[in-house]
Amino acid sequence: MCGIFGIYNSPGASLQTFYGLHALQHRGQEAAGIVTSDFDAEKDRRVFRIHKGLGLVNEVFRNEEIFQKLSGASAIGQNRYSTTGSGTSLQNIQPFAVNYKSGNLALTHNGNLSNQRTIRQKLRDDGVIFQATSDTELILHLIARSKAESQLEQIRDALTQIQGAFSLVILTDTHLIAARDPQGFRPLSLGIKKPPGKKIGKTTGKLSKPLVPAETPEYIVASETCAFDIISAKYLREVEPGEIVFIDRNTIETGHITSSFLPKAPRKARCIFEFVYFSRPDSTVFGESVDKVRRKIGKGLSHESKLKPDATESYLTVISVPDSSNTAALGFVTESNKFGTPARLELGLIRNHYVGRTFIQPGDHAREIKVRSKYNTVRGVLKGRRIVVVDDSIVRGTTSKLLVKLLHEAAPKEIHLCISSPPIMNPCFYGMDFPTKDKLIAHQFGGNIEKIKDFLGVESLQYLSLKGLLQSVPHHAGETESDEYGYCTACFSGHYPVPVDNATTVKEEND
Amino acid sequence: MCGIFGIYNSPGASLQTFYGLHALQHRGQEAAGIVTSDFDAEKDRRVFRIHKGLGLVNEVFRNEEIFQKLSGASAIGQNRYSTTGSGTSLQNIQPFAVNYKSGNLALTHNGNLSNQRTIRQKLRDDGVIFQATSDTELILHLIARSKAESQLEQIRDALTQIQGAFSLVILTDTHLIAARDPQGFRPLSLGIKKPPGKKIGKTTGKLSKPLVPAETPEYIVASETCAFDIISAKYLREVEPGEIVFIDRNTIETGHITSSFLPKAPRKARCIFEFVYFSRPDSTVFGESVDKVRRKIGKGLSHESKLKPDATESYLTVISVPDSSNTAALGFVTESNKFGTPARLELGLIRNHYVGRTFIQPGDHAREIKVRSKYNTVRGVLKGRRIVVVDDSIVRGTTSKLLVKLLHEAAPKEIHLCISSPPIMNPCFYGMDFPTKDKLIAHQFGGNIEKIKDFLGVESLQYLSLKGLLQSVPHHAGETESDEYGYCTACFSGHYPVPVDNATTVKEEND
């Protein structure tokens, strides 16, 4: 997964991009990069400036000097999360910046192309060389090889040839371009930051003065709206599934945003897991507040669960696995109380804020130490109690098992595990880092919940049903149950909305 | 402030210390160091191995090679938080390791000596040279200059000469020594990790196998017990105020821990702020669970607050400033409901996990960007509501003011701020990083709550009373209200339990 960001017409564009990527850090921690477009007076032409590296955003962009070099009023950037174990190689860090017949072009991609094998083979046969192993490089070649005259048409031409999940931010010598695949797998939003005189609603006016003085608006695109908040920009709307948005000088002057649409897909297929786990709760994705959806998920889970206080308790003790499950746990407790089951949210697990990429000695206990580094129990809360633990999902099961073990050391009477999503039975070919089937715990036990429960060592295990999950997310006009209300649920249901070429091996191809 | 840690008789002592320091990372983020005691077969004598550096624990100890060099079965370490703006200089990173007439000695210190000026002057006059600016170096000189014959007596001799706050962990060629000042300002706990065969209670037995195989127990000392949990060690007890604990081969073989006591202080003076903010909620400090105390603090705050739902509300919407105020907010809500004021905890603020030592462009907006990097609001939770915000304390007031501003952008109807501690009116001379009086917002406004409220821009402001705070913390036998139940409350009350020489300038002396 990745976090992508772009900004147009901003003094200090690279610094704004840095803040945006910082807010999107949860979407990828392995590498980060920023490309700016600048006018080089000495060379009398536009040049692209690049800085990329392995590590967190604040490790890659660690001093002011870097920003001085990244001059220019437009920029795009990415946080990268490699899906392979071997990590991101330098060649694969995005954005990719190239020069071709229509000038400079930089591109960053969140998603995964499902027809990459076919395209790659065709390009190879045509004499294309590949410097990276990621599918993103393919898009660049398709653009450069397009016979279309204008750069905008070349981009559109290329995007009609690719399938699968792609949210893109592209920078050219003249434009900032944002695009989403017709199914809308990954989120992408448009924002604006207006100059101080021209107030944007009431609240912004409270800021003493803007971070960057300007007399014209700045336009921003980002995977999630939390990247707008950090730079005091305002959310405008989603980039629509299949939409290509073009921002240029004219947009700045007239406020008019030009759009083009890719051929319509039979159905939308937004990644429902963005709501379950991936996106930040303070973001708006797919046009909806993540917090709100997660609250509903918790409510649904509360209804599906059969848990009641036992004879010794006056209420259910509910704890969340912080921080990803906090909202669902809160929804669970609120709903329980509302419908007659007394419940209380307790802080039974503490998360260490300084867990990063800690050096861990390899060996048997590495994963255990990692869990112990990240979480600690509050014994006073847990000891002797029946506890309901709300967690977001179970993938391989190893971390869950270790977490349960950690909880057991605090000597609770019983542990009841409630999961905010259905069992993950299938890999994702659209960008989520789920392993192959044989490593998914739910698949291993053939979806037998009882066996998973025993494996984890808990007294009971409750997954949210797919139906319950689909009821928690926003439904758009015209989207029906038969289309899963416009969501991709492949990891749960096995319904892959877009065919995947050579699905068994495509995971390896993608870096 | 600092986190200190020591371990004796542990294969891989340095790695265990690393994990311990990692758990104590919240006590200091500027520098870290580990010293091990090892037998050098080639030199046929014991040697101390040292690795120290600026940065977080996982930045300073970033690869396995470092641990290979840090061989030896005993180790001590520290996380350091510099109290001066200029940061920690390399010379001041602890532990300090020296060689003197009785052999090697390494020492690490959490606290602040109140008679350091007097001691320093005397030592200077006697021809002592100082390589660091911290008060910790003074202790080393006092030990080396003691006329006592045995090393243990030299240490005792030195500790009788110093006043103020000191929790110490000392490593010699033969011993691991832990000591606390007679008032017990800073916490320090003893732990043990027994070999697998010799089970320590029921829960430990659940661990598949120990991190480090051994046939004799390992002894551990740490500022907080969360450092025991991460290495699966068991909490034994506090090092007592005024106690010097000596651990050596004999302790390992017999299980007998030798103690010596410094002259008794007129009263104990545990830092009450450790409970309010500094310690992790999953730790036990001063013999009590921090979580439990913070829960009581929240309850007390709920009682003192006059807040009720207004006509438009069916319950109070309470949000915490994560993560430090989560427990108090939970206590607030639980108590409110118990005593008839309906209240609900909501997640209105999200904390970014990746905030570290982010590069921030200097300038007007640096602090604002820092607050925006750390927190984000959940608009759906806040918009149009009266919200009760629970925070732990207000020091300078600048961060609180920016946080209020951030909350305002999410357009709540009203903001009511509840603080889990009394107004901070006085600087701390015992190790807490509070600035001089004139920078304390409560002091600036002469303790006028109304004015502070206006300055922050909230509808109401409620501090917990000192009385309420003292009722939330554990009282030990013989401790009375006149002695503030054995706690130091100087930052609130101005009652300094130990005199400070040249108090107005001593802050500068301490690095």
Next chain:
Amino acid sequence: MCGIFGIYNSPGASLQTFYGLHALQHRGQEAAGIVTSDFDAEKDRRVFRIHKGLGLVNEVFRNEEIFQKLSGASAIGQNRYSTTGSGTSLQNIQPFAVNYKSGNLALTHNGNLSNQRTIRQKLRDDGVIFQATSDTELILHLIARSKAESQLEQIRDALTQIQGAFSLVILTDTHLIAARDPQGFRPLSLGIKKPPGKKIGKTTGKLSKPLVPAETPEYIVASETCAFDIISAKYLREVEPGEIVFIDRNTIETGHITSSFLPKAPRKARCIFEFVYFSRPDSTVFGESVDKVRRKIGKGLSHESKLKPDATESYLTVISVPDSSNTAALGFVTESNKFGTPARLELGLIRNHYVGRTFIQPGDHAREIKVRSKYNTVRGVLKGRRIVVVDDSIVRGTTSKLLVKLLHEAAPKEIHLCISSPPIMNPCFYGMDFPTKDKLIAHQFGGNIEKIKDFLGVESLQYLSLKGLLQSVPHHAGETESDEYGYCTACFSGHYPVPVDNATTVKEEND
């Protein structure tokens, strides 16, 4: 300029390449890189491993871990010297490694293509994207786009399309390939390292045991033979101008080296400046010992110079600018004595060995400090004497002027400057880092030696004539004076042996 190296069938190929690049360090100090070809058992296919970075070879390859990652029995590498002031960008560090229809391919290039503009334009129009700015990337695209079936034919096909200077080392999944342009501008030699049992002549047998045990020979290519010596390999022969050498498994087993030749050029055009300055004196380039040629150059300079001891001297005091002019100065002195002019070589200038990429504060005196950091005078040798200073060449004139100033401070009576090459009047378009015409001191003064002499502040200035230079270098069969004996002398004579497209701007294109 660059140093290039390749090795085939060597256990520890990357380490051998490191040593080879180390010996070639003088050919480029800005960046270095190594690519190895390895069989990845897990992926069941060949993979290329890459490590590149800015800096000297021992800075880029600074620890053993790097070599452990660079596994594989074949490797190629490069030292890079950027010809632009702005330095080498990361994208331009070689070798370039790509994947295309015929598998993996890595390439490194010493030289400069003279028809790069034409090729680039054509490729751009065909939809090719460029990630680097160097001309080397063009060769990769030409190979990948060739319609030829076999990889070897694709390479040959590509090389027929490029013009100018190119010595290439290419690594594929099966071959190590070396090639030189038909004019033979840059040197490239073939070497072999035989297994210990199979002795290679008498001297090698004296080595106790080989660096890498092997039972089959290792083949090596390198810009200069000093790279063979450091790894105890033996010089076989030059790669011929226009030759493409293919080394594979068959070569190892049979000892047979396969060659193919590009269409013959009207004349050869070896860079004569390699002999004057660039190559190391202990190398063999263009089939001749550099030391031997430089000795002859010094002899020729002695004949052309009119210098005699004056009345107060019994012999000429000759000093060299170390270390590049040592050999020529020695030849000068030997020849002088032989033909009746008593002369003595003296060490009047000492070169500091630790001059590297020293931090120099920008400003007026930066260049002066650089000269002072690099050279120091021996006053006792210079004071009061007439000195003859032998230097290799004068490009911009600024360093020479500062060197003369430095010598003046040691108070010699007179300074007579003898230069081992003719005046540099023209830029080089074949890879030597000479600036544009207007920055060449000889061009600035219209070739007026008297004016250059005055500018430098010396008593006399003697350049070696072009004729004298051409008499010092080896002449091959069939090469005549009209073809300048097969050498390129463009920088002196303006005779460009290969046309340059858009010569006035091509310098900027080349990174």
Next chain:
Amino acid sequence: MCGIFGIYNSPGASLQTFYGLHALQHRGQEAAGIVTSDFDAEKDRRVFRIHKGLGLVNEVFRNEEIFQKLSGASAIGQNRYSTTGSGTSLQNIQPFAVNYKSGNLALTHNGNLSNQRTIRQKLRDDGVIFQATSDTELILHLIARSKAESQLEQIRDALTQIQGAFSLVILTDTHLIAARDPQGFRPLSLGIKKPPGKKIGKTTGKLSKPLVPAETPEYIVASETCAFDIISAKYLREVEPGEIVFIDRNTIETGHITSSFLPKAPRKARCIFEFVYFSRPDSTVFGESVDKVRRKIGKGLSHESKLKPDATESYLTVISVPDSSNTAALGFVTESNKFGTPARLELGLIRNHYVGRTFIQPGDHAREIKVRSKYNTVRGVLKGRRIVVVDDSIVRGTTSKLLVKLLHEAAPKEIHLCISSPPIMNPCFYGMDFPTKDKLIAHQFGGNIEKIKDFLGVESLQYLSLKGLLQSVPHHAGETESDEYGYCTACFSGHYPVPVDNATTVKEEND
């Protein structure tokens, strides 16, 4: 060994010190440090600023920011060469900067104290703690513990208590102080840099303008005068053996340099090895040009050698091991020709300029690769010839043996090795990094030259006699043969001019 430097009254003192240390880089490559004395207006007192690190000078001081922090008009610095195999630990990098009763004091030391064990034991007994293992720390304690009132008297007091080799540069809040031990083991010189208006002799006036504008002179001290040249300062005189030089504001204003003398030693004992190898040939040490002495050494070696051309030769082919033996080889050749033995200097060995601290894979061939990285032969010069190789000294013999092997590969007819110094039979206790007796090749073979010759594999081996060496160095008034003309020759003769306490182990004590 070390290079030490100090400067007083210089704008940009730290940058000047950097250049000075750069020129002294050959005296130590393991670590470097600079301390400046600055007035901190905010603290209203003088502060010392420190930057130290492992590596070459340009690695430790790698950017301008470092110099901005090292503000202040006075500075001292050191290049350090550790004498133990384990390398320099961070604690031992000089200068040492401390604070004591008389203020700040920083000190750097070249040499080795011969009574360090006695002093250390006494100080330990008195309760002193040691943070480093070097003898230099002892001097600081002696100063701080002196009962003398003035700082200058304290320093003098301390220096009377230490014995052995010490050249010191000390910086206090008010003074720059330079001192040498009474025997004068290590060199130390005084220099001056006058403001532009006040010309210093004729030559300096030729400089366009000074690096640092000033209206008062800057005073400089340095191990060798090459450090003066690089910053365009002028050599004034040696610091005399036993002299303590005090430079302060008064010196600047009046030009008067205050001196004090330590009790006179029975005889001087300048390290004769400084002339043989250690100092740069362009330096003046002990009041004499190193180049001049080395020339004489070469002449003496020519006389002692019995080498003549054989029947097949018309002259002797002499090559030097560059660069350290260049001057001696030149002297050898000149003298040979003068006295009837025709001889020619040839460049048969080339030294690679980029050898630094190259990564070398550990193992059997590490040392061989090191020699091969450093030197390369010129086969055309050596092949089939009888060659006379001039080298400076033989310590362990391993490098010489490998060098001979390397020369043999170039197939000379015979190798005759001439060494510019007598056999090294004894370790040095005064700062030169010679190993213990059993590792000295001359000692191993009991001084039997024939056996050493066979071990090295040369046709003949000629050492310069001690008498010949002593005739090559300057003799001062009153110095006689019985006192070895005021030189220390202990490594050759075993005459240790100052007793060494516990000589067998003292090598380990010294870092």
